[in-house]
Amino acid sequence: MSDLHWMTAVAAAKAIASRELSPVDLVKALLERIARLDPRLNAFIRVEAETALKEARAAEAEAAQGKLRGPLHGVPLGVKDIIDVTGLPTTCHSRVLADAAPATADAVCVTRLRAAGAIVMGKLSTHEFAIGGPSHDLPWPPARNPYNRDHHPGGSSSGSGVGLAAGFFPIALGTDTGGSVRNPASACAIVGLKPTYGLVSRRGVFPLSFTLDHVGPMTRTVADNAVMLGVLAAHDPLDPGSVPAPQSGYIKPLEQGVRGLRVGFVRHFHETDLPANPEVAAGLERVAQTFRSEGAEVIDVKLPPLEDFGAVNRAILQSEAWSIHADWLRERPGDYGRLARRRLMSGAFIGAGDYVLASRRRLQMIADVEAALREVDILLCASAMDPPCSIDDPEAIERTYMRQARTPFNVTGHPALAMAAGLSRDGLPVAVQFVGRYFDEATVLRVARAWERAGGTDTLHPSL
Amino acid sequence: MDEKTIEALVGRAGLEKALAQFPDDVTAAANTAERVADRVRASSATAIKPSSEPWPPMVVVRPMVRA
Numbered sequence: 001m002s003d004l005h006w007m008t009a010v011a012a013a014k015a016i017a018s019r020e021l022s023p024v025d026l027v028k029a030l031l032e033r034i035a036r037l038d039p040r041l042n043a044f045i046r047v048e049a050e051t052a053l054k055e056a057r058a059a060e061a062e063a064a065q066g067k068l069r070g071p072l073h074g075v076p077l078g079v080k081d082i083i084d085v086t087g088l089p090t091t092c093h094s095r096v097l098a099d100a101a102p103a104t105a106d107a108v109c110v111t112r113l114r115a116a117g118a119i120v121m122g123k124l125s126t127h128e129f130a131i132g133g134p135s136h137d138l139p140w141p142p143a144r145n146p147y148n149r150d151h152h153p154g155g156s157s158s159g160s161g162v163g164l165a166a167g168f169f170p171i172a173l174g175t176d177t178g179g180s181v182r183n184p185a186s187a188c189a190i191v192g193l194k195p196t197y198g199l200v201s202r203r204g205v206f207p208l209s210f211t212l213d214h215v216g217p218m219t220r221t222v223a224d225n226a227v228m229l230g231v232l233a234a235h236d237p238l239d240p241g242s243v244p245a246p247q248s249g250y251i252k253p254l255e256q257g258v259r260g261l262r263v264g265f266v267r268h269f270h271e272t273d274l275p276a277n278p279e280v281a282a283g284l285e286r287v288a289q290t291f292r293s294e295g296a297e298v299i300d301v302k303l304p305p306l307e308d309f310g311a312v313n314r315a316i317l318q319s320e321a322w323s324i325h326a327d328w329l330r331e332r333p334g335d336y337g338r339l340a341r342r343r344l345m346s347g348a349f350i351g352a353g354d355y356v357l358a359s360r361r362r363l364q365m366i367a368d369v370e371a372a373l374r375e376v377d378i379l380l381c382a383s384a385m386d387p388p389c390s391i392d393d394p395e396a397i398e399r400t401y402m403r404q405a406r407t408p409f410n411v412t413g414h415p416a417l418a419m420a421a422g423l424s425r426d427g428l429p430v431a432v433q434f435v436g437r438y439f440d441e442a443t444v445l446r447v448a449r450a451w452e453r454a455g456g457t458d459t460l461h462p463s464l
Numbered sequence: 465m466d467e468k469t470i471e472a473l474v475g476r477a478g479l480e481k482a483l484a485q486f487p488d489d490v491t492a493a494a495n496t497a498e499r500v501a502d503r504v505r506a507s508s509a510t511a512i513k514p515s516s517e518p519w520p521p522m523v524v525v526r527p528m529v530r531a
Contacts, residue, residue: 308507342489342492363516
């Protein structure tokens with residue numbers, strides 16, 4: 001079996017179940033690839049080679065006996081290093097937690113994926129505490145984009161995006177507070193879903209902002225994302241934000257296409273609010289035109305300006321993050337990298353009145369998005385307004401990093417998925433975002449699959 | 465945000481060490497917060513009424529299961 005590193009989770013699980021593929025061979029092939037390529041990409045903070053091989057041998061023995069744990073039996077998994085894995089420190093890519101004690105339990109999301117058969121390959125790079133940005137002043141180097149290692153890979157779930165695009169594992173866990181699953185999905189041409197707030201437990205994940213944090217599946221294909229979400233989605237009575245949502249099947253509707261759907265195109269995000277790079281705008285038009293030609297009705301819809309969403313997101317995020325980091329920032333500010341220190345300290349200067357005001361504006365924004373989604377089945381909009389810029393150019397990072405349309409759906413909690421719209425002339429990913437009604441991830445994934453099939457985005461791989 | 469205001473807020477927040485070691489970062493953080501708050505207020509000026517509720521709402525929850 002060739003090209004094991006590009007094998008999807010669905011294909012790998014099927015081949016393992018039928019004993020055409022040994023999970024040991026799969027894990028060995030990926031570990032070899034990681035050893036060869038990751039020193040230039042920095043997706044991993046730590047690789048758990050021996051444990052992964054041990055778990056692969058156990059998975060192989062179980063498969064031989066016809067015992068399959070679940071739909072991800074023997075499938076390798078990467079875990080962002082703000083998520084607890086038993087026996088491993090959760091460093092949050094920060095000097096503050098570089099010597100953290102090993103976690104005594106898996107995060108709920110890891111527990112569920114392991115119960116479904118997934119094998120943890122290691123802990124992945126992130127922006128410091130999921131907020132810092134691509135920084136060069138941390139104990140581990142920043143992850144680099146496999147499409148061009150001189151460019152940033154998005155973040156904060158940077159190692160997850162890089163590892164998927166580089167063929168280090170077929171599934172990964174990310175978290176998303178202001179777009180951190182969808183940013184690396186956009187920059188690395190993979191599929192990143194921020195589910196509805198409350199659908200996936202956050203217990204065992206280091207918090208950034210309690211009312212904005214989401215855990216999300218990251219994959220190379222839409223079908224893998226659907227399988228992963230099906231495993232992750234469950235009520236957790238110990239997570240105060242978790243809700244007992246109706247479990248819907250994510251796999252069955254995937255191939256139903258977009259015929260008959262009403263698609264709301266949020267053009268003002270990329271045309272007037274934050275005018276996009278022409279290649280990004282062209283990519284979005286390509287997606288809209290494809291949907292029209294496949295029988296969807298595409299109409300323009302209007303939401304509040306991106307700047308308003310961004311301000312509400314930052315006022316809430318920075319206030320909640322400050323309440324988490326205040327003691328460390330008071331006592332050991334030098335243990336943070338510059339970007340995280342600046343962003344986390346902002347919350348100290350936001351008054352309680354402004355935090356509550358942002359929370360009140362938030363409810364109106366939720367109502368605005370809900371009103372739009374009563375008229376259409378799905379929203380189509382930009383994710384990033386630019387292809388990823390140079391990772392070594394702080395001014396370019398500063399100029400482009402916040403030019404995005406992901407934060408609105410952290411503010412409102414609607415499910416949102418980012419994936420490739422194509423590649424730029426320079427060979428860098430440009431992205432599209434789909435947003436659905438609460439708990440209607442099935443339609444989000446169905447629309448994403450329609451675009452994946454038409455655009456061939458699942459065949460995009462970097463030359464490494 | 466002017467220097468005196470920043471110093472006063474730093475004192476209230478207990479960020480004296482950060483101000484001594486990283487004055488540029490503290491100033492940048494304060495100015496970011498001011499811009500964000502200004503924009504939230506501008507965005508809310510005509511939209512928010514006295515009765516406008518925040519999200520998430522205060523809700524009555526069942527006692528949570530203890531680990």
